[in-house]
Amino acid sequence: MPAPESPSVPVKLKRSLREAIAEQVHDGDAIALGLALESGIPFAAVHEIIRQQLIAAWVGNVAGGSGYGFRRAYEQGQPRRIVMEDHSNFSVGLALKAAAMGLPYLPTFTGIGGDIVRGHPRIRPIGDPFGGPDLLAVGALRPDVAIIHVQRADAQGNAHLWGNLGLTVEAAYAARRTIVICEEVVPEAVIRSDPNRTMIPGFLVSAVVEEPGGALPSSVQGYWRRDFEPFLAYHRTSRTLEGLQSWLREWVLDLPDRPAYLQHLGEAALARLRVSDRRPAAEANFAP
Amino acid sequence: MTSRYTRRELMVVAAAREIRDHEVVFVGMRLPLLGFGLAKATHAPDAIGLFENGVIRDRPAEAFIYTMGDPPNIVGAVACLGLVDVMSLLQQGRVDVGFIGGAEVDPLGNLNTTRTSSSGALTRLPGSGGAGDIASLAGRTVLIMEHEPRRFRERVDYVTSPGHFPGRRRGGPATLITTLGVFDLSTRRVRAASLHPGVTPQQVREATGFPVTIEDHTPATAIPTADELAYIRHADPDGFWTGDSMKTG
Numbered sequence: 001m002p003a004p005e006s007p008s009v010p011v012k013l014k015r016s017l018r019e020a021i022a023e024q025v026h027d028g029d030a031i032a033l034g035l036a037l038e039s040g041i042p043f044a045a046v047h048e049i050i051r052q053q054l055i056a057a058w059v060g061n062v063a064g065g066s067g068y069g070f071r072r073a074y075e076q077g078q079p080r081r082i083v084m085e086d087h088s089n090f091s092v093g094l095a096l097k098a099a100a101m102g103l104p105y106l107p108t109f110t111g112i113g114g115d116i117v118r119g120h121p122r123i124r125p126i127g128d129p130f131g132g133p134d135l136l137a138v139g140a141l142r143p144d145v146a147i148i149h150v151q152r153a154d155a156q157g158n159a160h161l162w163g164n165l166g167l168t169v170e171a172a173y174a175a176r177r178t179i180v181i182c183e184e185v186v187p188e189a190v191i192r193s194d195p196n197r198t199m200i201p202g203f204l205v206s207a208v209v210e211e212p213g214g215a216l217p218s219s220v221q222g223y224w225r226r227d228f229e230p231f232l233a234y235h236r237t238s239r240t241l242e243g244l245q246s247w248l249r250e251w252v253l254d255l256p257d258r259p260a261y262l263q264h265l266g267e268a269a270l271a272r273l274r275v276s277d278r279r280p281a282a283e284a285n286f287a288p
Numbered sequence: 289m290t291s292r293y294t295r296r297e298l299m300v301v302a303a304a305r306e307i308r309d310h311e312v313v314f315v316g317m318r319l320p321l322l323g324f325g326l327a328k329a330t331h332a333p334d335a336i337g338l339f340e341n342g343v344i345r346d347r348p349a350e351a352f353i354y355t356m357g358d359p360p361n362i363v364g365a366v367a368c369l370g371l372v373d374v375m376s377l378l379q380q381g382r383v384d385v386g387f388i389g390g391a392e393v394d395p396l397g398n399l400n401t402t403r404t405s406s407s408g409a410l411t412r413l414p415g416s417g418g419a420g421d422i423a424s425l426a427g428r429t430v431l432i433m434e435h436e437p438r439r440f441r442e443r444v445d446y447v448t449s450p451g452h453f454p455g456r457r458r459g460g461p462a463t464l465i466t467t468l469g470v471f472d473l474s475t476r477r478v479r480a481a482s483l484h485p486g487v488t489p490q491q492v493r494e495a496t497g498f499p500v501t502i503e504d505h506t507p508a509t510a511i512p513t514a515d516e517l518a519y520i521r522h523a524d525p526d527g528f529w530t531g532d533s534m535k536t537g
Contacts (some may be wrong), residue, residue, distance in 0.1 A: 037341040037371070038357030075413040086402060088420035089340055090375040097372050108422045109379055109457060115449035116416060117403070133457065164371040165363045166343035221362050228354060279363060 013157050013208045014185065017258065020207040021048045024144050029054075030177060032096070032143035036166035040149040042181050044258040045215035050098060051074025054178050068238040069119065074144050078241060086116050093167050094120060095141035100173035105137040112136060146175035148200065151216040151222060154188040160197045160229050163221035164280075169199050177206040183223045185210045194284065216273065225273050227265075293512045295467055296530040297520050298484055299432065300326060301512045302465045306430045307385060310334045314378060314386035314422050319432055320352060322523050322530065323387070330518045340418035342369040346348070352524060375418070377426045381458065386426035388419040392444045393433055395449060395498045397451030397473045399423065399459025400444035407438070416448050423449030428462035435466035440496045452476045468492050470509055477501065484508040 015023065025031065030050075034041045073082045087095070090110045095099040099104040107126055117136055126137040148168055153159040159180045161168060172178045180200060186207065191198060217227035232250075237243040255261050261271060296319065303323030307313055310333040315324045324337050325348030337345045339356040344367040351360035360369060377383060390408065392401030393414050401413045423429055429449075433439060451461045451473070461473040469483040469492060481499040483492060489502040512520070524530050 037358065038355035038359075039341075071412045075410050081318050082414075086415055088292075088416040088424075089371060089418040090421040092378070093370075093372045093375060107429050110375070110421045111450075112424060113447070113453040113456060114398075114420055116420055116426070147496055162368065163359075164339070164368050166341045166357075168373050169370055170372060218358050219357065219360055226354065263506040275359070 007038035009092050013202070013205060014211055015140075015207045017048050017181070017209045017211050017214070018052075019043055020179050020209045022050055022179075024179055024206050025049060025052075025054055027054055028159070029144035031145050031147060031242070032141075032167075032171040033147040035146070035168045035171045036164055037261065039219045040150045040161075040168075041213050041218040042147045042215060044211050044216075045147045045179065045181060047255075047258075047261070048064065050248070053145075068235070068240075069244050072196045072241060079212075085121060087115060088189070091123060091138050092141070093170060094138040096167055096170040096174045097207065098138065099142040099274060100170045103140060105139045107135040107136060107137055122127075124217065128162060143171060143175040144172040146178045147170055147181065148178060149181045150199070151182065151183070151220060152184045152186045152190065153182040153205075153208050154191045154202065155185055155208060156188065157202030157208045158188065158191045158198050159200040159202070159205070160191060160194065161199040162184075162197060165199065170202055172200045178204055179207045179209065181203050181209045181211050181214045183210075183212050183214075183220060193286070194237075195286075196284070211258050214258055215264075216265070220230050222279075223275055225275060228268070273279065289534065293517055294527070295484065297512055297517060298322060298509060299465055299467070300530060301516050302470050302515070303387065303430065303432065304330065304332075305427065305510075306387075306463055307332045307335050307464075311384040312336045312338065312372075312377075312382055314338050314340070314383045314418075315356070315427055316389065316432075317356065318385035318420070319437060320430075321356070322520060324414055325350065325523050326516060326519050338374045338383065340371055340374060341455070342371055342422075343367070344369065344374070347507070348523065351524075354528070363398045366487045375421055375425075381425075381427070383422075383425070384385060384427045385430060385462075386422035386428075387430050387432060388422050388449055388535070389432045390419070390439075390449060391440050392439050392463065394429060394441050394444045395427075396453070396476060397431060397464070397480050398444050398447045399431060399449040402446045402448045406441065406445065410491055419449045422458075423451070423461075425449055426459050428474075430460050431461055431464045433464060433466045435468040435492070435495050437495050437497050440498060442498045443447070443497035468495060471500070479503075480506045482507050484509045485511060 072078045094106045095170045115125045119262050122139040148163040150159045165250050217230040219226040300322045304326035307327035315337045343365050345365050353361050390401050419501040455515040464471040468487045470481045472479045472481045485508045
């Protein structure tokens with residue numbers, strides 16, 4: 001899609017990423033991110049959180065890859081001890097869905113017979129009031145902040161997202177505050193032309209950030225391919241604490257913001273990753 | 289003429305053969321991504337694939353994918369929904385077969401991907417992801433594992449994905465595909481259904497930390513056909529998933 005003109009509508013919620021993180025994310029917050037699973041991971045926001053030295057109490061990365069940094073923290077308390085609340089993908093989804101529905105819990109059959117649910121602080125056995133078999137109740141999980149990367153949003157935060165959704169919608173509905181990071185801020189007419197694609201209504205949104213490439217190295221359908229090499233390079237270099245620290249300096253701490261990250265990646269890499277092909281959806285006629 | 293093939297290509301073929309036509313498949317990561325595509329291209333053209341990120345496909349992706357969220361897995365999908373939507377279909381009983389992997393397995397088909405102290409020190413593993421859900425809720429599960437003694441335990445340290453247990457509502461482990469063979473888990477004991485060509489019963493026993501039944505007439509795993517290999521090499525052209533140094537055949 002060609003670069004849009006700056007929208008002339010009021011930009012009530014529009015912030016730079018630095019402002020949005022400073023205003024919306026606080027020490028001790030529970031943050032939900034990485035919600036679409038492997039695509040649309042808001043890495044730019046995570047880097048900014050690290051730069052601002054915020055300490056998150058609970059980062060809901062449902063993908064939960066066994067990163068070396070994560071393992072050092074869990075196994076050895078380096079650089080600091082972390083506490084895990086283990087979930088399956090469905091149970092954390094139900095925890096967010098319960099909060100999104102305004103319920104204290106949702107019942108489920110998943111996890112019965114396994115160790116995740118044993119002594120779990122948020123999952124308890126429950127009987128079926130209609131006489132069926134016993135279930136598990138998954139308690140509501142209400143993040144303080146959900147950080148979501150989408151293709152486009154208007155300045156009021158109404159967000160169009162397409163492709164796999166993962167837990168994006170549940171998290172935005174459940175969270176106290178939602179930061180929408182988008183590839184493009186578009187005129188509201190674009191959003192209203194296709195309301196079925198609005199996954200997050202703007203009145204739930206606290207800040208809108210236009211940050212093209214903000215999800216790299218993860219993919220954004222129609223905008224960016226997945227950049228595989230950084231995932232492998234991070235895996236190799238983070239094997240040691242020193243390696244992780246030098247990676248952090250190169251890609252996070254010594255760079256002021258996401259445009260600097262993109263510049264550091266280089267134009268050749270960006271050209272390889274940027275989607276220029278067109279596979280547009282068929283038109284949907286909304287005429288009354 | 290027999291084509292040369294890798295151990296992992298053989299495992300993809302074995303995985304594909306676990307899918308019957310018209311079945312609804314909860315597709316896992318790694319080898320099952322290819323197994324689903326191969327089944328669709330050969331004996332199960334009407335199988336449907338669900339991915340936990342919300343994608344529903346009735347044909348494989350047109351280009352190589354590393355993860356279920358890669359853009360080629362979205363293009364041409366029949367639906368892109370959310371995780372709770374596809375997990376709800378799983379919970380409802382709409383899924384015939386699901387694929388899962390693990391770091392450790394025991395004779396009941398319990399899988400551990402959470403934490404282990406088998407090496408003496410605590411090792412944190414990635415956690416459940418969707419595996420615990422597939423193990424709990426699918427009509428049957430197919431397990432895919434590296435066959436090593438430290439991974440095949442009498443009892444796993446932690447049950448991330450439950451196998452057979454009293455009072456199970458439905459499903460449970462049906463088949464275990466490893467780097468050495470294919471094993472039947474449906475009878476709650478581990479019985480070799482086939483050993484990969486060149487693998488001896490002794491090798492399997494040495495690599496398995498619990499008793500495994502291997503009958504005298506246990507067949508060799510059927511080797512990939514030329515068509516099967518052609519599909520796999522089209523879908524994984526650089527051998528990212530299926531390349532290995534153990535060329536056999």
